[in-house]
Amino acid sequence: MSHDFLQMHLKAVISCLLIFLYKVHTTKAGQFFSSGHTNNWAVLVCTSRFWFNYRHVANTLSVYRSVKRLGIPDSHIVLMLADDMACNYRNPKPATVFSHKNMELNVYGDDVEVDYRGYEVTVENFLRVLTGRLPPSTPRSKRLLSDDRSNILIYLTGHGGNGFLKFQDSEEISNMELADAFEQMWQKRRYNELLFIIDTCQGASMYERFYSPNLMALASSQVGEDSLSHQPDLAIGVHLMDKYTFYLLEFLEEVHPASQANMNDLFKVCPQSQCVSTPGHRTDLFQRDPGSVLITDFFGSVRKVEITKDTINLTSPVEPPIQRSGSGDIQIESLTYVDQLPVAEIIHQKPKQKDWHPPDGFILGLWTLILLVFFQTYGIKHLKHIF
Amino acid sequence: NINDDTLILLFILLDGTKNGETFAPAKDQFQEELVIRPLHSGDIYASFQFRTLWDTDFLQEGQKKVSHYRLFPKSLGQVLSKFSVQELHISFTQGFWRTMQWGQPFIPSPPGAELWVWFHDTVSDVDGNWKELTNVLSGIFCASLNFIDMTNTVQPSASFKPLGLGNATDHRFLRYATLPREIVCTENLTPWKKLLPCGSKAGLAVLMKSEKLFHSSFHSQAVHIRPICQDEQCTSKAWELRQTLNVVFDHYTSGQGKKEWSLFKMFSRTLTEACPLASSSKVYVDITDNPELFELSPATPLLSQAVVLGDRRTYSVYDLTRAETFGQLRSFNLLLRWKGDNMLRPLLHAERYVAGFGLQTGEIHTVIYNNHPYRAFPVLLMDSVPWYLQLYIHTLTVTSKSRDNKPSYIHYQPAKDRHRPHLLEMLIQLPPHSMTEVTVQFERALLKWTEYTPDPNHGFYVGSSVVSALVPSMVAMSTNFTQDQPLFSSFVPVKEESSYFVRVYTEPLLVNLPTPDFSMPYNVICLTCTVVAVGYGSFYNLLTRTFQVDEPSPPLAKRLANFIRRIRGVPLLA
Numbered sequence: 001m002s003h004d005f006l007q008m009h010l011k012a013v014i015s016c017l018l019i020f021l022y023k024v025h026t027t028k029a030g031q032f033f034s035s036g037h038t039n040n041w042a043v044l045v046c047t048s049r050f051w052f053n054y055r056h057v058a059n060t061l062s063v064y065r066s067v068k069r070l071g072i073p074d075s076h077i078v079l080m081l082a083d084d085m086a087c088n089y090r091n092p093k094p095a096t097v098f099s100h101k102n103m104e105l106n107v108y109g110d111d112v113e114v115d116y117r118g119y120e121v122t123v124e125n126f127l128r129v130l131t132g133r134l135p136p137s138t139p140r141s142k143r144l145l146s147d148d149r150s151n152i153l154i155y156l157t158g159h160g161g162n163g164f165l166k167f168q169d170s171e172e173i174s175n176m177e178l179a180d181a182f183e184q185m186w187q188k189r190r191y192n193e194l195l196f197i198i199d200t201c202q203g204a205s206m207y208e209r210f211y212s213p214n215l216m217a218l219a220s221s222q223v224g225e226d227s228l229s230h231q232p233d234l235a236i237g238v239h240l241m242d243k244y245t246f247y248l249l250e251f252l253e254e255v256h257p258a259s260q261a262n263m264n265d266l267f268k269v270c271p272q273s274q275c276v277s278t279p280g281h282r283t284d285l286f287q288r289d290p291g292s293v294l295i296t297d298f299f300g301s302v303r304k305v306e307i308t309k310d311t312i313n314l315t316s317p318v319e320p321p322i323q324r325s326g327s328g329d330i331q332i333e334s335l336t337y338v339d340q341l342p343v344a345e346i347i348h349q350k351p352k353q354k355d356w357h358p359p360d361g362f363i364l365g366l367w368t369l370i371l372l373v374f375f376q377t378y379g380i381k382h383l384k385h386i387f
Numbered sequence: 388n389i390n391d392d393t394l395i396l397l398f399i400l401l402d403g404t405k406n407g408e409t410f411a412p413a414k415d416q417f418q419e420e421l422v423i424r425p426l427h428s429g430d431i432y433a434s435f436q437f438r439t440l441w442d443t444d445f446l447q448e449g450q451k452k453v454s455h456y457r458l459f460p461k462s463l464g465q466v467l468s469k470f471s472v473q474e475l476h477i478s479f480t481q482g483f484w485r486t487m488q489w490g491q492p493f494i495p496s497p498p499g500a501e502l503w504v505w506f507h508d509t510v511s512d513v514d515g516n517w518k519e520l521t522n523v524l525s526g527i528f529c530a531s532l533n534f535i536d537m538t539n540t541v542q543p544s545a546s547f548k549p550l551g552l553g554n555a556t557d558h559r560f561l562r563y564a565t566l567p568r569e570i571v572c573t574e575n576l577t578p579w580k581k582l583l584p585c586g587s588k589a590g591l592a593v594l595m596k597s598e599k600l601f602h603s604s605f606h607s608q609a610v611h612i613r614p615i616c617q618d619e620q621c622t623s624k625a626w627e628l629r630q631t632l633n634v635v636f637d638h639y640t641s642g643q644g645k646k647e648w649s650l651f652k653m654f655s656r657t658l659t660e661a662c663p664l665a666s667s668s669k670v671y672v673d674i675t676d677n678p679e680l681f682e683l684s685p686a687t688p689l690l691s692q693a694v695v696l697g698d699r700r701t702y703s704v705y706d707l708t709r710a711e712t713f714g715q716l717r718s719f720n721l722l723l724r725w726k727g728d729n730m731l732r733p734l735l736h737a738e739r740y741v742a743g744f745g746l747q748t749g750e751i752h753t754v755i756y757n758n759h760p761y762r763a764f765p766v767l768l769m770d771s772v773p774w775y776l777q778l779y780i781h782t783l784t785v786t787s788k789s790r791d792n793k794p795s796y797i798h799y800q801p802a803k804d805r806h807r808p809h810l811l812e813m814l815i816q817l818p819p820h821s822m823t824e825v826t827v828q829f830e831r832a833l834l835k836w837t838e839y840t841p842d843p844n845h846g847f848y849v850g851s852s853v854v855s856a857l858v859p860s861m862v863a864m865s866t867n868f869t870q871d872q873p874l875f876s877s878f879v880p881v882k883e884e885s886s887y888f889v890r891v892y893t894e895p896l897l898v899n900l901p902t903p904d905f906s907m908p909y910n911v912i913c914l915t916c917t918v919v920a921v922g923y924g925s926f927y928n929l930l931t932r933t934f935q936v937d938e939p940s941p942p943l944a945k946r947l948a949n950f951i952r953r954i955r956g957v958p959l960l961a
Contacts (some may be wrong), residue, residue: 008709019403049841087481087572087601095573110597114574119840122532137519139526168841170905287861327561335552337880340888341857346814347795385661 015114033291037151037192038351040066040301041144042077045126047158047167049083054238057085058099059157059199059245061107066252067153071301078129078144082158082168099241099249101233105189110355115142123173130154130185148189153197153298157245160200162223163208179209186212193286195298199244201226204280216286216293220244228276255295255381263290406924413443415458416666419591420874422702424673424725425681427488427640429646430432430604433653434493435591436874437583437630442617444624458664459628460582462527467612467626470516470523473560473572474505475551477524478609481571482635483599486736491696493875494631494688495853498608499567500530505549506560507807517562519923535564539850541810544798546769548878551613552624556563565771565850573597579608582630590662590679590707591670594654595632606633611878624644629878646725657718657862658751661707671873674720681725685714697860697887702873727850734759735766737854739893746831746901749776752827753893757817759859764886765795765816768825772809772849772938774802775832775900779887785813788821805815805831831900839902849896857886921960 044067045059064079072104074227086097086108097108114204116125129144146152158165164172175198196217198206203219210217219228220242229239230246247270263283267290272278283290339345361366411514416438424432441459454466465473478496506513517540526534545556578596587595600606602639609631617625637652638646661668671691689704705712705719713719734898736756743749755766772778780799785792798813800807817823863884865872869897879888941949949959 067657084570084572087570093598093602095597108573111577113576114579115526117574118568119529119530119534119569124452137522139523141529159951170841219675279933281901334619335616335617335624336551337551337882338556339882340548340550340879341767341855342548343741343814343857348766350544 002325010071011278023089028163030208031240037297038149038302039146040072040076040151040153040298041146042072042076042153042155043080043129043144044153044155045080045121045157047082047121047156047165051083051088051166052238053083053158054085054097054236056157056240057081058097058107058241060155061097061112061123061196062245062249063101063155063252064112065107065109066255067250069294070252070299071257071303072299073301074113075141077113077140077300078116079112079114080126080129081114082118082120083122084117085201089239093218098233098236099246101231101240103233103235113141114331119169123167123171123177126167126173126175127181129163130181130190132190138332144190148188149192151298152191152194154194155199156195156206156309157199157242160198160202160206162202162205165200165206166200166231175206175209178206179211182215183212186214196250199227199242199248203227205284210282213285214287215282216263216290217282219280220270220275222280225277243279244270244279247274252275252295257296257300259296261295263293263295268293305309398837415439415443416661417458418667418758418874419662419665420667420669420671421591422493422671422673422873422875423593423721423723425648425676425725427676427680428488429725430489430490430635431638431648431653431723432633432635434634434875435595435630436493436873437592439584439628441626441628442623443626448809451727451761454933457756458494458584459626463582463610463612463628466523467522471510471522472504472520472612473507473508473553473614474551475502476550476936477502478611479526479530479571479575479608480605480607482603482605482607483607484635484892486733486891489635489893490733491735491889492607492633493695493825494607494609494633495890495892496568496609497565497853498895499565499848499850500532500569500571501563501565502532502535503547503561503563506508506562508557508560510560513560513562514697526576527569527918530569532566532569533730534924535563536567539566539771539808540564541771541800541808543769543812545796545809545812546853548597549613550611551615551627552621553614553643557832567848567850572601575609576608576799577598577609579632582610583961585662586666586723589660590665590668591658592662594650594656594862595654599641599653599655600632600634602641603634604637604640605633606816607631607633611690624865629874635701647723648852649722650720658707659713659717665708668941669873670707670719670721671702671704671875672723673700676781677701679726681723684722693875693876694860694862696889697821697858697862697864698779698920701864715776732758734858735854735856735889735892736889737852739852739896741896741898742826742841745826746899748828749831749898750828751776751778751849751896755815755825755854757819757821757823759819761819762859763817763819764857764859765814766854768811768813768815769853769855770809770811772802772811772829773847774804774806774808775834776809776829776849776898777802777832778809778811778832780811781812783811783825784827785823785825787818792816792818792823831898833901833903834906837905837906839905843900843902846899847895849898851895854893856889856891858889860885860887886946 018063032242041262044046044060044064057326064077067077068074085091086095093103095108096106099105099107120176129142132144134143154167158167160166166172182194193214194216196207196215200206201221202221202223202225205217207217228243230241230243232239246381251266251269270279409674415550417437426432439458453468454463463809467475478501479498483498484492484495487640491654502521504517510516514537519535521532521535535820541563543562543563547561547563548556562674576595579610580592580595583592585592587593598634611629611631613627614624615627636642636648638644642648642652668854676684677683685703687703689706691702691704692701693702709718726903732936734757735755739751740751741749742752743920753770754766755768785794794813794815800810802809811826815823821933863888864881865882866881881887945960952959
């Protein structure tokens, strides 16, 4: 009887252990594999030009810095800055962009790669990057090479209004265009989930028209409200950051690659008491519950590691280059350097042979007119006297 | 960390030699060098040169494609073989080189970005290769080189001969373009540093901190790739990649007004070790003016003499591959203290400016100074002007010492609107001790409103003129190019001993074009719609409206009376 009792006890203990392990499995490992994405991309855009819009560049660079710190590599970040603030001649500290007054934090850093800069930041280029319709000679660093398992973070900042965002003081993008671009991305399976953050005046109007699935959007202010800037620095002379992104940066500085902070915490960033404007968000198009979405799903980078104990044979070593023949075999003539300024040669240079082009439209028309008039007056029978 | 890497490298090398197998890997070597030249005004000029030499041939057809890269960066190697590039020179510069105060630079460069490429003579579509090459380079260097297109590319006919080996000098394979507006900042330095074998972690590249480098009067980084002779007999080619970084620190802004410089003050770092992959790592300090102008510490017995830019200069050499250079503290810091003042007279100097008033016409003046007391020499002036400044070539005048100076060679290619720029090349003989002025009038074009940049009131840039010259040298130059010379004196191949080749860039021009008011389309639409609505609408109403007389309804009493009268059959009231 004691033997049975012991057995029963053992079975109970084992089953308890199994249930416990199963629970652990669903919470940690289960969560690890349930998000459905395998790589992360970020498109960070600053759309304002001129020195007094320093804060927009600082906004974008602080998000860039956080995203790099949390693991997304430069090859997966498309950074677009419409103007150069760091090496601007009005910057009293060159090669720096500060986010806090008294120059506490240099968000520009020493290792930054800007993909689109200056005049290249246009609505057309932005939409081409999103939809992937770029000319074939565009280098890889300027392309968004995402696939259907990519989570993309898109951050826009600049001057905006009700339903539009201004690019470089000369053109705008409307919320309908943006919604259509996201729909194109969805139909071409260019994203798994997309997080859209915008820090402009009346930012919520930009996400009103979205209609594609798996989109989550955050804005710094509602329609009819202005987003305000945070604090000026008297040495640099301009406002350094916008309020919303300043508190967003503060929040992101606490996040590390293994952090479990989720989207609900992100929605609480910068309430009206701190931001003056009311930040808004939109989650109705998103399939998962925001409470279960980790910050690092969008701001960090997924590195799934598979451990294996098998040995792998590396390929055969590099093949030797063809040995050059010995000097005695063939008489190779020695090569020479070119004369840098051969005056005599230049003076006696023959004019370049220009390629012959058929006569242009106007000349052709003129000659046709002349010939027509000639034959009209004199008739065809006189041809034999001419030729 | 570096020690582990060197250990691994050692093992790989040993492995290769132990097997004694057939293959001799293509030999490549890396040298790094820093030259510090104190300038007379109290500023200091530092020039970094990193050279990778590789014994291979990217362009040989019979051989298999090169796939194993060691010291030579793979991104550049793939670019060379894909576009059949024979020579590539690209530079990014911030600031303008002041020849009158600083003398001649070791490697000159114009403000902004400059790219010139010699393609191999097997290329059939040079323009297509050029367009794709600029796009690829814009991705590698994070610069807007994709703005280089047919409207700012020229094909010089006599300037920019190849600096490397080559016998085909058919200028159809040369393309030159410059972007004077291009900004240089940390995002250009980052990928440039990543091309170095040691990155920015060891050797001289640790000194490259962007916060100090961009807080300077002049900053220029360049990449030069060309084929050179492998050995004395020059029977085979080797590829040379030179990465150069020239920077001039101003003693007012970076030096806090004191004429005293040290490596720590210039770069906020000291050197602790040489790059383990480098076969030579040296620091040269120009001490030709040592006793009178400044004093240098720590002193070193190693001296070297080199003839550079027509002058024999003496250099103190610090060899970083030797541990004694670093001393007790395992760190190497130079200290230079100024004592006196001296003036400098460069032999060749050029300036350029725009004259005239208003937004319709103007005049470009290029002034070239020859400061040699008794020798005259020829210079080749190359000007590339965008199409929206329409040059009147019949007003071109070249005067020296207020007399007409007819150039012995002129090549002019007129511009085609929105298609290609003007190209003017002239070979001018400069009389001794004189000033030569080249003037040409132009008219400004009105662009289409979509062709204006987002900030058109800033102005439009015109690229620098290039003055190439063979300046008579005071000291005999060495024509033996392959002997062991410091890198800074062996950039340009020397053909004759009595003169040295120099290239001087003028300032870029900033020209205002007549700018329209961009709010006018909106204003016109508003006004037109208002006029149409108010004017036409009311006119239409007047014409098509008909009028009917409408009797007012009678008061209640009258209506009642009329009702009773109708019943009685009596005539109604009015």
